[in-house]
Amino acid sequence: MKTEKVTIGELSARTGISEDSIKEMRNPKHGQKRFFLKNILAVIIGLHLCLPDGLQMIEASGYCLRNDDEIDRIYLDLISNYSGYSVAACNDYLVELGLLPLTDNNEITSYTESFWE
Numbered sequence: 001m002k003t004e005k006v007t008i009g010e011l012s013a014r015t016g017i018s019e020d021s022i023k024e025m026r027n028p029k030h031g032q033k034r035f036f037l038k039n040i041l042a043v044i045i046g047l048h049l050c051l052p053d054g055l056q057m058i059e060a061s062g063y064c065l066r067n068d069d070e071i072d073r074i075y076l077d078l079i080s081n082y083s084g085y086s087v088a089a090c091n092d093y094l095v096e097l098g099l100l101p102l103t104d105n106n107e108i109t110s111y112t113e114s115f116w117e
Helices: 008-015 019-026 037-046 051-060 070-081 087-096
Strands: none
Touching: 008 019, 008 037, 019 037, 037 051, 037 070, 037 087, 051 070, 070 087
């Protein structure tokens, strides 16, 4: 899979997460609190990461998605099957399932999707 270079500003536009928060996620300070799993998932989708890379990012952030948890299974499905879609589309999917979105769609200004050939 090709990797694309994405600026902090573009990732912020794709995810609805502030540039400052993304900078903190990239360079966490010692003793800094953990980031919300939903933000990490939004970054994974915003970067169009493949499943192994997404799981590695989740684990590096101190989280683990479990197959015995319904919401975790939905999140696994998102990063397995929908990471080529925009974060806004994934948010809409979650809302259709009766769940809260990963981020606020009103903050998303870029809807880049990537589909693998």
